Amino acid sequence: DIQMTQSPSSLSASVGDRVTITCQASQDISNYLNWYQQKPGKAPMLLIYDASNLHTGVSSRFTASGSGTDFSLTIGSLQPEDAATYYCQHYGNFRITFGQGTRLEIK
Amino acid sequence: QLQLQESGSGLVKPSQTLSLTCIVSGGSISSGGYSWAWIRQPPGKGLEWIGSIYPSEKTYSTPSLKSRVTMSRDRSKNQISLNLTSVTAADTAVYYCALGSAFFAGPWGQGILVTVSS
Numbered sequence: 001d002i003q004m005t006q007s008p009s010s011l012s013a014s015v016g017d018r019v020t021i022t023c024q025a026s027q028d029i030s031n032y033l034n035w036y037q038q039k040p041g042k043a044p045m046l047l048i049y050d051a052s053n054l055h056t057g058v059s060s061r062f063t064a065s066g067s068g069t070d071f072s073l074t075i076g077s078l079q080p081e082d083a084a085t086y087y088c089q090h091y092g093n094f095r096i097t098f099g100q101g102t103r104l105e106i107k
Numbered sequence: 108q109l110q111l112q113e114s115g116s117g118l119v120k121p122s123q124t125l126s127l128t129c130i131v132s133g134g135s136i137s138s139g140g141y142s143w144a145w146i147r148q149p150p151g152k153g154l155e156w157i158g159s160i161y162p163s164e165k166t167y168s169t170p171s172l173k174s175r176v177t178m179s180r181d182r183s184k185n186q187i188s189l190n191l192t193s194v195t196a197a198d199t200a201v202y203y204c205a206l207g208s209a210f211f212a213g214p215w216g217q218g219i220l221v222t223v224s225s
Contacts, residue, residue, distance in 0.1 A: 001170065034210040036154075043203055043215035044154065055212060087154055091209040094167040096144065096156035 002026050004088055006099035014107045017078045021102045023071045023088035034089045035064055035073045037082075038101075044087060048073065080106050109134045111204050111216040119223050125194050129187040129204030129216055136185050142208035143187045145178065147200040148218075155200075159208060160187065194223045 003026040013019045023033065031051035036044035046055045048064040051071060061076045075082055083106045088099040115127035129143065136143070145157040158168035160178045168176040177190040187204055201218040205211040 032209065036211075038154075043205075043218055044211070046210055046212045049210045049212070085153075089154075089210065094159070095169070096146075096159070098154040098156065101153040 001095075002029060002090055002092065002097055004090055004097050004099040006086075006088055006102050008102060009100065010103040010105070012105040012107055013078055015078055015080060018074065018076050019078060019104065020072050020074045021086050021088075021104075023066075023073070023099050025069045025071070025090060028068050029090050029092060031067050032091050033066065033071045034091070035062075036087045036089060037084045038087065039084045047086075075104075078106060082106065109206060109214050111206065111214050113202060113204055113216040113219040115219060115221070117219065117221055119194055119198075119221060120225050121195055121223055122193055125189075125191040125198060125221055125223075127189045127202055127204075127219065127221070128184075129189075131185050131187070135182075136180060136187065137182050141206055143178075143180070144205045144207060144211065145187075145189045146203045146205055146211075147198075148203070149197075149200040157189065157191075157202075161208065196223050199223045 005024045033051045035048040038044040047058050047062050064073045085101045085103045087101050090097045110132045112130045119125045140162045142161045144159040160166045166178045175192045179188045199222050201220050203218045205215045
């Protein structure tokens with residue numbers, strides 16, 4: 001089974017900062033990697049699909065890249081509303097795997 | 108616009124079967140070649156994919172739950188169902204249904220908390 005490992009597990013940053021979250025797959029997954037944002041008490045919201053494609057309506061402050069085993073999500077110019085937990089997610093061979101999540105706190 | 112809402116018992120006794128339905132409104136589950144997924148989240152923890160049902164009616168589940176999971180589609184009621192047998196406290200979670208296969212752009216249900224306790 002493919003494992004998805006996110007880092008860091010949590011981070012704290014200030015408004016206006018630029019932060020990067022990484023996701024590493026245990027084997028080559030091409031670009032089958034998606035990113036979600038989840039706020040407390042809410043369902044996750046898709047940010048990025050296929051490693052680097054911004055989902056409709058998502059702020060352009062969110063960018064992502066990667067292929068193979070190493071992926072990253074960058075949030076430019078942090079805003080208070082970016083406080084959330086971020087998850088990567090892989091799809092392949094009719095299986096879905098989520099990373100363990102990265103909790104982002106805004107100072 | 109499709110909307111999803113999970114329903115079912117919020118309290119299940121250990122060893123019993125957890126049964127949830129995802130009621131779909133605003134469109135037919137039979138149209139559009141839709142795939143549906145169940146995803147859960149234990150309190151304070153991360154997301155776990157339970158399984159998916161495809162337009163072909165074929166279902167796939169995460170290996171750790173495969174022996175206990177049944178998913179189905181009821182076209183007459185426009186709903187998706189999940190059964191999870193022999194539950195334990197480890198199955199306590201918020202359960203979500205979601206539209207999608209490779210990724211879940213929405214809609215998602217609002218989630219239903221299911222507690223396993225005697």
